[in-house]
Amino acid sequence: MSLDLIAYAAFFLTMALTYAIMCLGLNVQWGQTGLFNVGIAAFVAIGAYVSALLTTPDAADRVGGFDLPIAVGWIGGALVAGLAAWLVGALTIRLRSDYLAIATFGVAVTVQLCVLNLQPLTGGAFGIGFIPRPFGDLAGDPLAFGLSNLALMTAVVLALYLALQHLAKSPWGRVLRAIREDETAAQALGKRPIRFRLQAFTIGGAIMGLAGAAQGQFIGFIAPDNYLPILTFQVWAMLIVGGSGNNRGAILGAVLVWGLWALSAAAVSAFVLPEQQARAAALQIVMIGVGLCLILLVRPRGILGASNALASLTRKRTPKSKE
Amino acid sequence: MTAPALSTQALIAGYEPDLPIVRGVDLSVAQGELLVLLGPNGAGKSTLVKAIAGVVPVHFGSIMLGERDITRVAAHRKIGEGLAFVPQTENIFATLTIHENLQLAAAVLPKKLRVEKIAALYRRFPDLATKPTRLAGALSGGQRQMLAVARALIVDPSVLILDEPSAGLSPKIVAEVFAMLKEINAGGGTVILVEQNVKAALAIASRAVILVEGKIRHEGEASSLLGDPLIARLYLGTSQPQKAEQP
Amino acid sequence: MNPQFLMDGLIAGAMIGLGAIGVTLTYSILRFANFAHGELLAWGAYLALAVSGALGLFSTTLTRPIGLFSFGWSLPLAAIIAIVLTGLLALAVDGMLFGRLRARGGAVIILVMASFGASLALRSLLEFIFTSKPAYYTKALQIAVQIGGGLRATPDQLLSLGVALAAVIAIHLMMTRTDIGRSMRAVSENSALAGIAGVDVRKVIRVVWFVGAALACIAGIMTGLLVQIRPYLGHDLLLPLFAAAILGGIGSVPGAMIAGLIVGLSEAAAVQLVGAEWRAAVSFVILVAVLLLRPRGLFGRAA
Numbered sequence: 001m002s003l004d005l006i007a008y009a010a011f012f013l014t015m016a017l018t019y020a021i022m023c024l025g026l027n028v029q030w031g032q033t034g035l036f037n038v039g040i041a042a043f044v045a046i047g048a049y050v051s052a053l054l055t056t057p058d059a060a061d062r063v064g065g066f067d068l069p070i071a072v073g074w075i076g077g078a079l080v081a082g083l084a085a086w087l088v089g090a091l092t093i094r095l096r097s098d099y100l101a102i103a104t105f106g107v108a109v110t111v112q113l114c115v116l117n118l119q120p121l122t123g124g125a126f127g128i129g130f131i132p133r134p135f136g137d138l139a140g141d142p143l144a145f146g147l148s149n150l151a152l153m154t155a156v157v158l159a160l161y162l163a164l165q166h167l168a169k170s171p172w173g174r175v176l177r178a179i180r181e182d183e184t185a186a187q188a189l190g191k192r193p194i195r196f197r198l199q200a201f202t203i204g205g206a207i208m209g210l211a212g213a214a215q216g217q218f219i220g221f222i223a224p225d226n227y228l229p230i231l232t233f234q235v236w237a238m239l240i241v242g243g244s245g246n247n248r249g250a251i252l253g254a255v256l257v258w259g260l261w262a263l264s265a266a267a268v269s270a271f272v273l274p275e276q277q278a279r280a281a282a283l284q285i286v287m288i289g290v291g292l293c294l295i296l297l298v299r300p301r302g303i304l305g306a307s308n309a310l311a312s313l314t315r316k317r318t319p320k321s322k323e
Numbered sequence: 324m325t326a327p328a329l330s331t332q333a334l335i336a337g338y339e340p341d342l343p344i345v346r347g348v349d350l351s352v353a354q355g356e357l358l359v360l361l362g363p364n365g366a367g368k369s370t371l372v373k374a375i376a377g378v379v380p381v382h383f384g385s386i387m388l389g390e391r392d393i394t395r396v397a398a399h400r401k402i403g404e405g406l407a408f409v410p411q412t413e414n415i416f417a418t419l420t421i422h423e424n425l426q427l428a429a430a431v432l433p434k435k436l437r438v439e440k441i442a443a444l445y446r447r448f449p450d451l452a453t454k455p456t457r458l459a460g461a462l463s464g465g466q467r468q469m470l471a472v473a474r475a476l477i478v479d480p481s482v483l484i485l486d487e488p489s490a491g492l493s494p495k496i497v498a499e500v501f502a503m504l505k506e507i508n509a510g511g512g513t514v515i516l517v518e519q520n521v522k523a524a525l526a527i528a529s530r531a532v533i534l535v536e537g538k539i540r541h542e543g544e545a546s547s548l549l550g551d552p553l554i555a556r557l558y559l560g561t562s563q564p565q566k567a568e569q570p
Numbered sequence: 571m572n573p574q575f576l577m578d579g580l581i582a583g584a585m586i587g588l589g590a591i592g593v594t595l596t597y598s599i600l601r602f603a604n605f606a607h608g609e610l611l612a613w614g615a616y617l618a619l620a621v622s623g624a625l626g627l628f629s630t631t632l633t634r635p636i637g638l639f640s641f642g643w644s645l646p647l648a649a650i651i652a653i654v655l656t657g658l659l660a661l662a663v664d665g666m667l668f669g670r671l672r673a674r675g676g677a678v679i680i681l682v683m684a685s686f687g688a689s690l691a692l693r694s695l696l697e698f699i700f701t702s703k704p705a706y707y708t709k710a711l712q713i714a715v716q717i718g719g720g721l722r723a724t725p726d727q728l729l730s731l732g733v734a735l736a737a738v739i740a741i742h743l744m745m746t747r748t749d750i751g752r753s754m755r756a757v758s759e760n761s762a763l764a765g766i767a768g769v770d771v772r773k774v775i776r777v778v779w780f781v782g783a784a785l786a787c788i789a790g791i792m793t794g795l796l797v798q799i800r801p802y803l804g805h806d807l808l809l810p811l812f813a814a815a816i817l818g819g820i821g822s823v824p825g826a827m828i829a830g831l832i833v834g835l836s837e838a839a840a841v842q843l844v845g846a847e848w849r850a851a852v853s854f855v856i857l858v859a860v861l862l863l864r865p866r867g868l869f870g871r872a873a
Contacts, residue, residue: 036679038605038686091858095865098603098682102812103861105605106854109809117847229805237684250780282697289691293667296684300676376766402768410763418759418871419752427756430749431768474767 003143010146012262013255017153018215020254023238024160024247025207030292031244032168033200034180036097039104040090040208040235042111045227046084047209048078048216049115052128061121061127070134074213081209082202089201094194100201108229117222120316127223131216131234149218156214157251160207164247211298230285234261237288326390327351328513329482330407334384336374341384344370346537352482352515359516359524359545362534368517369411371534372484376408377401389481397522403431407475411486412518414471419461419474421470423458427476441466444473463498468475472503484515489523503526525549575838577721581796583834584734587827588789589807590814591741598758598821599778600672602681605810606663606689607786608804613657613692614787615794615803616700620732621655624649633708638725640710641795649791653784658785661776663688669775689805696801698785704798707791728793735786738827739782750777758821789834806850810837813853815858819870829868832856 022044024054029035037043042238051073056065064306068076092100115122138145167173179186179193186193215224234257261284268280299315325361330351337344342365350360367379373379375386377398385394388406396404416424425444429437443450448469459470468488475483485504490498497520505527518524525531528545541548589611596604620777625644626633632644714722745751756764757774765771786804791801814833818825836854860867 034677034679091861095861097679099816099861099865100604100684101605101682102792102816103677103857104807105814106857107811110851110854113848113851116868157720233686279698279701280703282694286698289687289689289694291760292687292693293684296680296687297667297670300680378762397770398765399768399770402766408766410766413760413763416756416759416763419755423752423755425751426749427769428767430753467707478768515826 003300007142007146008142008189010150013151014150015215015257016145016258017157018211018218019235019238019258020157020251021160021210021211021214022235023242023250023254024164025204025211026235026239027204027244027247028206028207029162029201030172030202030239031246031250032176032180033197033204034097034203035093035197035204035245036101037201037204037234038101039106039108039111041210041227041229041231042104042108043081043085043205044212044215045199046081046114047225048214048222048227049077049122049128050080050209051213052131052216053121056128056130056134057132062123064121066147068075070132070217073117073217074210077213077216078210079247081212082206085205085208086198086202088205089198093197093201096149108232112224112227115227121316122224125224127221127226129221131222133220140290147153153214156210160210161247161251165249168247170201172196174253178180200239221298233285233292234258240292243264326353326387328354328356328389329369329515329533329569330442331375332385332387332540334371334374334386335382336370336379336384337382338370338379340380340382344379344537345374346538348385348534348539350532350539352478352513354513355508355511357504357514357516357527357529359518359528359531360534361518361521361531361548362540366534367537370487370535370537372408372486372517376406376484378410380409398569400481402428402475405478405481407478407480409471409475409488410472411487411488411490413464415459415467415513417458419459420456421459421462422455424474425451425455425477428477431478440477448473464492465499468492468496468500469503469507472500472507476507479510482513482515484517485568486517487519488516489518489520490491497523522549573720574722574840575842576722576748576835577727578841579835579838580831581723581727581834583831584809585792585829585830586807586814586834588734588737588785588792589811590818590826590830591738591823592785592810593815593824594818594820594826595754595778595782597815599761600668600681602678602685603812605682605685605808606692607685608806608808609689609692609696609781610656610660610783610786610804611636611790611793611807612696612799612801612804613659614652614783614790615799616696616705617655617787618645618648618652618791619700619705619707619799621651621796635710637710638712639729639762640712640724640726641708641739645707645791645795649788653787655789658712658789660779663692664775664779689808693801693805700777700825702801704800705794707795708797724831726795727852730796732739733788734792739786741785742823743805743869744781750774754778755821769834769842772812776814784802809850809857810834810853813857813860816865817856817867819867821871822867825869 016139022040026037026040029037053064054066054068054069054076055073056067057067084107088103089100092103116125133139133147135145138148146291175186175191178194179191183193233273238257239250241257242249242251264284268277268284331348334345334348335343340502348371360371370379374381381394383567385392387393388404391400393404393406395397396506416427419427425441426437429440432440450466451470460469462470486502488500492500501523504514504516516524516528525545525548531543531545531548532539533541589607591603593607596607622644625648633642633649667688668681670679671684677730682837712726713723714724717723717728726836736762745754753764753769753774754777756767756769757771761771793807810833816831817832818827818829833853834854836856837849839854841849
């Protein structure tokens with residue numbers, strides 16, 4: 001019994017950590033650079049599908065599987081998602097700040113459409129199954145399997161966290177901060193804000209792709225329904241609760257929000273009549289939306305966050321006078 | 324003695340509450356005066372007039388227009404109170420036609436008066452009347468300034484405030500603009516002028532106030548300041564700014 | 571290719587155009603892309619449904635179809651009430667959310683983000699109240715009539731086109747000929763100067779919300795009448811709305827309408843040529859093309 005519980009806890013935490021990776025990716029884009037991405041689900045989906053395509057065994061009814069090692073799938077997923085982010089960024093970052101948001105929204109719609117309709121590549125609405133899972137040979141022993149995967153995901157998150165911390169403190173990160181604080185001054189120093197923004201957006205997109213790949217491989221099954229706009233909202237809620245700009249907050253927020261989400265979903269399915277469950281789920285989403293707005297209004301720094309971009313963005317005024 | 328046309332009492336203002344740029348100014352402008360505000364860059368001249376116009380927040384003190392306290396009057400209601408402000412740059416609506424610019428300003432007047440007032444302005448500024456359907460953005464620098472002033476005059480303001488009307492204009496156009504201000508003043512209008520173009524401004528002004536670091540450092544007759552070499556050296560810069568350019 | 575796609579495209583385009591006018595107005599005057607605008611369409615459609623249902627309870631004569639149309643007087647009456655209610659909803663959201671964020675002087679992107687949260691809450695609230703089951707204003711069936719050129723259209727469709735045209739002309743006249751329209755254009759160009767010139771900017775903002783919401787409501791009711799009413803009705807139209815607003819040029823009312831028609835016709839053509847499952851990608855392609863080739867749109871001012 002208690003072993004089952006530990007296995008479940010390991011599963012839960014591993015899932016939460018995959019969200020933590022998405023959240024870290026979003027933190028590079030939003031928390032550190034102030035780029036608003038409304039298409040997180042798209043980049044996650046790209047990572048998941050590319051990785052699945054690379055690692056599944058050859059399938060008769062669709063293109064690929066190439067039966068490559070899982071690590072190749074992860075890297076491939078991250079690269080292709082990064083490329084997609086680079087394309088979107090290159091198109092919109094030089095324009096008004098909200099054009100990027102609109103474009104990423106369009107990407108989310110289009111990617112969703114592609115995974116649904118490019119059946120030979122993506123398996124259509126049924127998705128792709130039998131994706132090789134890390135430590136798959138341990139599957140007979142749920143506890144060992146769960147703990148090994150948890151250890152792997154923890155290592156990935158830790159490595160990513162350290163890398164991003166290092167990046168934030170590096171000259172590159174300092175330039176990014178300078179651009180965020182005062183674009184004109186940074187420009188005067190010979191830094192080209194557009195290039196740095198584009199780099200940050202690409203890195204963030206690649207991290208989201210990695211998260212998608214890791215999550216898909218961990219669950220072993222992916223379908224278009226996993227990548228609906230609600231995923232984007234969840235990741236946003238995680239980052240904002242954790243406090244944007246703060247990598248530790250991003251991880252903590254992911255675990256916290258995913259926990260709340262899973263708990264409330266469990267409560268809904270346990271206590272709400274089946275015919276009312278869709279409504280209860282809708283109410284759950286209303287809460288996320290209202291919560292997001294409330295945090296923007298009341299605690300722009302996030303619940304746990306300290307110093308961050310969001311706070312400085314909400315406070316920033318634009319004094320036009322020269323005096 | 325009548326009340327001043329405009330006065331401020333211990334005025335503290337600035338964009339941020341913890342960073343006042345105007346630091347306690349007691350300004351008094353008499354009826355029919357043409358007052359010029361002078362001072363080095365960053366002295367707070369522009370911020371002072373913007374605070375009076377309601378564009379920059381006032382943190383402390385008060386602003387009186389005649390005998391009425393207008394400190395807390397919203398910016399868009401000040402024109403109706405008789406206080407007109409012409410900002411330094413972007414002081415016309417470039418995407419609206421000349422006529423629409425004037426119609427927009429006339430909207431604060433009762434409906435019956437509007438057409439007549441606009442017609443009166445066209446008589447006063449015949450340049451604008453030649454092609455009222457032109458987009459204001461297509462006007463030359465001098466014409467823009469004229470339109471901006473015309474826009475401000477539509478309500479027959481008791482006080483007209485201009486923030487550096489000569490900025491970016493060629494000397495010839497500056498002379499025209501200043502002649503226009505002189506004329507408005509001669510017609511009995513109270514005018515407050517922020518200027519970098521010290522010599523030209525002092526030549527038409529009746530009185531000058533010198534602002535330094537957000538406070539009034541000196542005030543006096545324009546003619547006396549013009550001849551005072553110490554003041555010229557200390558606060559006004561000895562050389563005349565040569566920033567004029569052909570529009 | 572069946573020429574009937576022109577009719578379908580025109581009708582879809584008219585609805586997109588009406589919605590896009592609201593997007594373009596809020597964008598040009600409040601200076602942010604409102605992701606919650608689609609929700610105003612959906613709320614408008616559901617409010618009209620609720621009111622017309624309530625009216626139907628009072629008197630069954632109100633639900634008897636008028637002439638050739640599929641609906642009774644309860645729907646036009648409900649539409650008027652729904653327009654007012656949708657406008658009030660937009661004002662309420664602005665008062666509670668956007669207005670406060672504006673007053674704080676925050677960055678544009680915070681407003682975009684807030685609109686994102688608001689859209690989620692508003693949409694799911696609809697789903698909570700009305701469930702995600704599609705609803706209809708009327709169960710009456712309509713037969714399409716020949717209107718020449720090999721095209722067929724139902725009386726409902728023709729009426730919708732007429733209403734859309736009338737609404738666009740009314741808004742265009744308002745923008746170009748009236749005091750409030752002039753004030754709106756002034757605020758859109760330079761709100762600080764508009765204030766100095768005596769324009770009550772807050773009033774202009776209220777008018778913008780109300781007008782945008784009213785048009786959204788009309789578009790939502792049309793979609794509900796001609797297709798069906800669903801909580802995702804607005805969300806699914808959001809990308810076409812943005813594409814049309816940007817293609818038309820932010821701030822341009824005729825631009826938004828013309829671009830809406832272009833988007834609608836392209837979608838209909840794509841359905842014919844590529845297949846209905848790709849319809850939603852058309853707006854994205856148009857959006858990318860505009861951002862790539864002419865970011866200020868067809869009738870927009872240079873930035």
